Amino acid sequence: MANPLTPDVLVDPVVLTRALVDIESVSRDEKAIADCVEDVLRKAGHLSVRRLGNTVMARTRLGRGQRVILAGHLDTVPVNGNLPSTVVDDLIYGCGTADMKGGVALALHLAVTLPDPQYDVTYLFYESEEIDSEFNGLNLVAEEHPKWLRADFAVLLEPTFGAIEAGCQGTMQVDVRTRGRRAHTARAWRGVNAIHGAGEVLRRLETYHPRTVTIDGCTYREGLSAVRISGGVAGNVVPDECVVGVNLRFAPDRSEAQAAEHLREVFQGFDVEVTDSAPGALPGLDAAPAREFLAAVGIEPAAKLGWTDVARFAALGIPALNYGPGDPSLAHAADEHVEIGKIRDGAATLYRWLAP
Ligand SMILES: [Zn+2]
Numbered sequence: 001m002a003n004p005l006t007p008d009v010l011v012d013p014v015v016l017t018r019a020l021v022d023i024e025s026v027s028r029d030e031k032a033i034a035d036c037v038e039d040v041l042r043k044a045g046h047l048s049v050r051r052l053g054n055t056v057m058a059r060t061r062l063g064r065g066q067r068v069i070l071a072g073h074l075d076t077v078p079v080n081g082n083l084p085s086t087v088v089d090d091l092i093y094g095c096g097t098a099d100m101k102g103g104v105a106l107a108l109h110l111a112v113t114l115p116d117p118q119y120d121v122t123y124l125f126y127e128s129e130e131i132d133s134e135f136n137g138l139n140l141v142a143e144e145h146p147k148w149l150r151a152d153f154a155v156l157l158e159p160t161f162g163a164i165e166a167g168c169q170g171t172m173q174v175d176v177r178t179r180g181r182r183a184h185t186a187r188a189w190r191g192v193n194a195i196h197g198a199g200e201v202l203r204r205l206e207t208y209h210p211r212t213v214t215i216d217g218c219t220y221r222e223g224l225s226a227v228r229i230s231g232g233v234a235g236n237v238v239p240d241e242c243v244v245g246v247n248l249r250f251a252p253d254r255s256e257a258q259a260a261e262h263l264r265e266v267f268q269g270f271d272v273e274v275t276d277s278a279p280g281a282l283p284g285l286d287a288a289p290a291r292e293f294l295a296a297v298g299i300e301p302a303a304k305l306g307w308t309d310v311a312r313f314a315a316l317g318i319p320a321l322n323y324g325p326g327d328p329s330l331a332h333a334a335d336e337h338v339e340i341g342k343i344r345d346g347a348a349t350l351y352r353w354l355a356p
Helices: 013-021 031-043 097-113 137-144 185-190 194-206 256-266 288-297 310-315 340-354
Strands: 048-052 055-059 067-073 086-088 091-093 120-126 153-156 170-179 212-215 218-221 223-231 241-250 271-278 320-322 337-339
Touching (some): 013 340, 031 048, 031 097, 048 137, 055 137, 097 340, 120 137, 137 310, 153 288, 194 223, 241 256, 256 271, 337 340
Antiparallel strands (some): 055 120, 086 091, 170 241, 170 271, 212 218
């Protein structure tokens, strides 16, 4: 297949967005798009290019004092009758337009058209962000080639509709377990009903007051929610166990250990077991390239409430934020689209920030 990412496509981030969207790249099927991206990066000449699976890394080696990362995932969720792309007025429709080929186009456009940025830049086009984290290209690079991720600051071009979303909340799943004693329901007084015992767990959830925390000007709203409940043995048995699954979304001023400690306090008297968790990430906006980035965009950052790969960078000690042209509320939707104006704004902003 001839590479559709020709020089005249690469110079225009809008045309490039469409070309990238039209290379279908559902998670685990990213070889074709990674081949095309790798090919144009190698031809650029001023970049040193490496590849791991279907993740492509390209970086400048200009000896600048600071290095920044521009990163985007190449995969999309499954196609939903929305390929190839179409254009209606100022909107490009199609699978992956918002999440996040509009953002990938910005990074790829800069990679090939800006040979002498004011910082050294590492471009990272990675695989399998939309599925289980064992396949996540960023995760795999962190394990196998951590040096590729050395930087002072990272921008993930995930959809934010041109806003800056910094840091992210952590998430923790726990099972809160109540215990009782089985008995025949005909002689219920001989048992202890574990489902009735869960009433107190639900009351504590109902009366819980989640915190709102502001860090570096970003406001994080925590949340504590029951997400599942299970218990019961049979229609004639007093149950001896009930489990309430609870999810805490916590602001990044708490560590995972502190979040677990907090949940043990909230559910004191009950058996609390952590079943899954991921740390949050502090906004970390005081590094020089981050401050200059904020100045180039010219708007105040907002908190990221969901969990994103920003936290993977934070775990490596690299402050990171999300900034991309797509509308996050359209991600994964059948009518997914991206505004051409947002792509042009994003390209101009990143150029202003990185141009020498
Ligand atoms: Zn995404």
